[in-house]
Amino acid sequence: MKPIKTFLFIAGVFFLLAGTMVATPEEGVQVGEFKFHMPSFSEMFSAGKVEYTNIAEIVEQQFDIDSIIESEENLQGVSHEKAMADYDSLAKLVHKIELTDEAKNNLYRFFEKLKAGKPVRIMHYGDSQLEGDRITANFRNKLQTKFGGSGIGLRPAVQPYDFVFSAVQTNTPNWMRYPIYGKVDTLVTHNRYGVIGAFSRFAPLTFDSVPFQADQFYEAEITVAKSNIGFAKTREYKLMRLFYGNLKGTANLQVISKGQPVFSTELKRGVDYDMISCQLPPATDEVTLKFSGYDSPDIYGIELGDLSGVTVDNIALRGSSGTIFTQSDFKHSAKMYNDLKPGLFILQFGGNVMPYTNDQKAVENYTRWFTSQIKRLNQQCPEAAVIVIGPSDMSTKDKDKFVTYEYLPAVVEGLKKAAAATGSGYWDMYQAMGGYNSMPGWVNADPPLAGPDYVHFTPKGSTLISNMFYNAFILEYNSYLRNHQ
Secondary structure: OOHHHHHHHHHHHHHHHHHHHHHOOOOOEEEOOEEEOOOOHHHHHOOOOOOOOOOHHHHHOOOOHHHOOOOHHHOOOOOHHHHHHHHHHHHOOOOOOEOOHHHHHHHHHHHHHHHHOOOEEEEEEEOHHHHHHOOHHHHHHHHHHHHOOOOOEEEOOOOOOOOOOOEEEEEOOOOEEEEOOOOOOOOOOOOOOOOOOEEEEOOOOOOOOOOOOOOOOEEEEEEEEEOOOOOHHHHOEEEEEEEEEOOOOOEEEEEEEOOEEEEEEEOOOOOOOEEEEEEEEEEEOEEEEEEEEOOOOEEEEEEEEOOOOEEEEEEEOOOOOOOOOOOOOHHHHHHHHHHHOOOEEEEEOOHHHHHHOOOHHHHHHHHHHHHHHHHHHHHHOOOOEEEEEOOOOOEEEEOOEEEEOOOHHHHHHHHHHHHHHOOOEEEOHHHHOOOOOOHHHHHOOOOOOEOOOOOOEOHHHHHHHHHHHHHHHHHHHHHHHHHOO
């Protein structure tokens, strides 16, 4: 080919591409499920790149706060002043919980019970970041190791998500789950879902408007057993509690431990809520609940825990933005909370609103909704403290780059505002992990600390975040101890 023809061909291609670049809108062109983009002239010739936050220092600076010598009894030749100076130096690396005076008083009321050795419960609610007991498991283990307690706490009768790390659960196939969020079954005509936001049944739904017919006998089982990869404290169950209601026909429960029946009872009919408890034999690490009867109760949860120490529940609500609390029947949930006696709520939400938040008005609406959720919990459990954990950094793809969602920082600030307005603490996970455009650093770490969806942490990343929050929590507890000698 002659040089002039080669030149004309290249020039033609260049002008064709240039024309396409000019004609293509900046937001791209949607073609089916694919969005077609062309770089602008400024992007083509610009040397600028998206700056990702370097998280290496954050990862390298992590430490176990419980390993720091603080008391004179453990100084072993080190001066008290030197030990405290070392502690204060390391404490500066902790991303602290933000507390108003009211929030501090509320949290210190919980710490008072913790210090006194009283049984305490922490209910850790969150979105899909908590699935599989991620984040909660490490936090629970550290608290139970330090303050006592065992077991996995409250769990649903039907486990909708993979939970094999801390326990292995198997159900007979006739169980059905009815959540109050996500895909709600329109046949449910009430809002008595319990504090987990879902109930489960092994027999079809019954309705007040239809006379109950005891014409079919049902049997069902649930077995919860230790996980060999879980923490040792979660493998020992000393107490079983069943939370249920709305039973119209007869039904019986038998609890089996180590292959032997340890408890049996007939469940109450005609009540909207009841609770059954039984102590389990020593070293129980597997429990089977056998149900039989002509109807199923609505089962709001099963607890496998301890009579003393710390109980930490993992309540993962995939797809939820944390606005379920005002949807449930107030009095019904209050009855269950009264039996559970939570001393602290940890509310970890915000991630699920990001794909749908397109303006400041949406942020303000979510802030208002979330504030109302905390107020509802304050009404139902006035003695309980609340800590809000905001969303992590989350990336959305912008052409060939991953960038922080535009309104994520505004949502973080909105949740801080909601926490401050309700006397709640706030732990800023977004800033703790590095802030703007930090998620790519977690994804590209070796080994990866977050998954390729640029949203969810890997197990290693979950443990790291959990340890960061635990350090902030215990740092505040140590501050409480210093001021209440």
